[in-house]
Amino acid sequence: MASSSSSLLSPSSYTELKDAWHPSTTANTTESSYWFNWRVMICCIWMAIATVITAFLIFKYEGFRRKRSEGGDVDGGEKEWSGNVYEDETWRPCLRNIHPAWLLAFRVVAFFVLLVMLIVIGLVDGPTIFFYYTQWTFALITLYFGLGSLLSLHGCYQYNKRAAGDRVDSIEAIDSERARSKGADNTIQQSQYSSNPAGFWGYVFQIIFQMNAGAVLLTDCVFWFIIVPFLEIHDYSLNVLVINMHSLNAIFLLGDAALNSLSFPCFRIAYFFFWTIAYVIFQWALHSLVHIWWPYPFLDLSSHYAPLWYFSVAVMHLPCYGAFALLVKLKHRLLQRWFPESYQSPRLLGLCYVPLFLFSAAAFGYCCVGTKLKSLKPTALTAVYGDDIVFNQLEHLNFRIYGAYWSKLLYWLLIASPKLRNLEFNEIFSRDGAVDTLVRWKRLTSVPQCLLSSLQTFKWSIYNVSVQGKDLATYILEKSCQLKIATISIGQGLNDPQKKLEMETEVKLLFRGSPTCNLVFE
Structure with a gap:
């Protein structure tokens, strides 16, 4: 005063x-x-x-x-x-x-x-x-x-x-x-x-x-x-x-x-x-x-x-x-x-910015997520919008990675979307080689409901093959019981034909939880 x-x-x-x-x-x-x-x-x-x-x-x-x-x-x-x-x-x-x-x-x-x-x-x-x-x-x-x-x-x-x-x-x-x-x-x-x-x-x-x-x-x-x-x-x-x-x-x-x-x-x-x-x-x-x-x-x-x-x-x-x-x-x-790679205050964005556009898009059954988050508690969105958030109606999810620390948000979305039918996991924009071990896909024992009952198509778009991306793809292929088509799209990051062939062979050897799953390489 x-x-x-x-x-x-x-x-x-x-x-x-x-x-x-x-x-x-x-x-x-x-x-x-x-x-x-x-x-x-x-x-x-x-x-x-x-x-x-x-x-x-x-x-x-x-x-x-x-x-x-x-x-x-x-x-x-x-x-x-x-x-x-x-x-x-x-x-x-x-x-x-x-x-x-x-x-x-x-x-x-x-x-x-x-x-x-x-x-x-x-x-x-x-x-x-x-x-x-x-x-x-x-x-x-x-x-x-x-x-x-x-x-x-x-x-x-x-x-x-x-x-x-x-x-x-x-x-x-x-x-x-x-x-x-x-x-x-x-x-x-x-x-x-x-x-x-x-x-x-x-x-x-x-x-x-x-x-x-x-x-x-x-x-x-x-x-x-x-x-x-x-x-x-x-x-x-x-x-x-x-x-x-x-x-x-x-x-x-x-x-x-x-x-x-x-x-x-x-x-x-x-x-x-x-x-x-x-x-x-x-x-x-x-x-x-x-x-x-x-x-x-x-x-x-x-x-x-x-x-x-x-x-x-x-x-x-x-x-x-x-x-x-x-x-x-x-x-x-x-x-x-x-400063997307140096920014260290993601909690505000995780609680405000991301849920706002996800919330509106999920109401129509389709959602495209671009994430630059550092970390996000799996319960963060539920804490803000409640347990009845409309992600339970989500059927199509396009998840794009721009940097590290994306796994918690993706895992939460899988849990919150029991009717998910189509999942696109896009690493095309992730070119910095950043590491994300917030969710260790190989050690997860729980399985989201969408993988057990509804997911039918999975597309993995790759620029450079990352360990975390391979772990996620392995987890999706192994746990998805109703999966029909799994598409692997390899970008220009793997321009060596020999490496592409090795990558395709490695994916073909992965265990698939759905006996009717067909692999498609682009």
């Missing part, structure tokens, strides 16, 4: 500016008549409604309340919820080419700059400066970067131990498989991290991040679009400290959001509301005990427009939080498009 009057000008101008920006108190806030009236009752109703809604959102969606294991998962992992937070998300940059130490350095610099500014503001204006929402938010974002620095420091330790080949207790769940690459440094950058659930401080960090997202935009927008024009009318000038305080907070937060891998589920707007509610309750409690002027005129309950002001401020939370959410979503979209 608005900056404090004492921080807008030098201390000698404090009284003058207070009289200009803050009107005199119209009633004694320590008297009972000030609190027992229809205006306060309506404002209390607004706050009660907001509290109930936010509490419901947290109770229903918050990840630390949803930790539970599902035996149906491929690797026995936790059930995926949009509110889940994972340990590596707190310190891992969004691109593999960026070392975690860079994010650590950014957070350390931001923390010390903001901390110094907070101390200077406190020394210049005194402790009463913290009566203002701006300073509450400024302290919160300073805490965010302090905690983030500690988590990044711990993450860099994990990263370096993993890169050195050591195994420590805190990273036992890190996947030992690495992407193939030409150099050792590139190999380290492409290490695959599994989704270890975050601890208490990881959840606190995620929550503070999303609280700051709305609060920083709210304070800075009100300051620059309301307070500054008011000061210009009255010929007041702003000092450097005030300008920096209402710009660096947003710059540092946006910079961290651009670098980090944190998700941004919208239900955590509840914490943003709770933050503001806590501030209002603090002001009410203070004014019920001490007769002083309100830090913001619209908080004064003696005005007949007080209920409207309180409602308007509550509504302002939505565009402020929504604008930041759109920025985060845009970041993920652009990074996935510009």
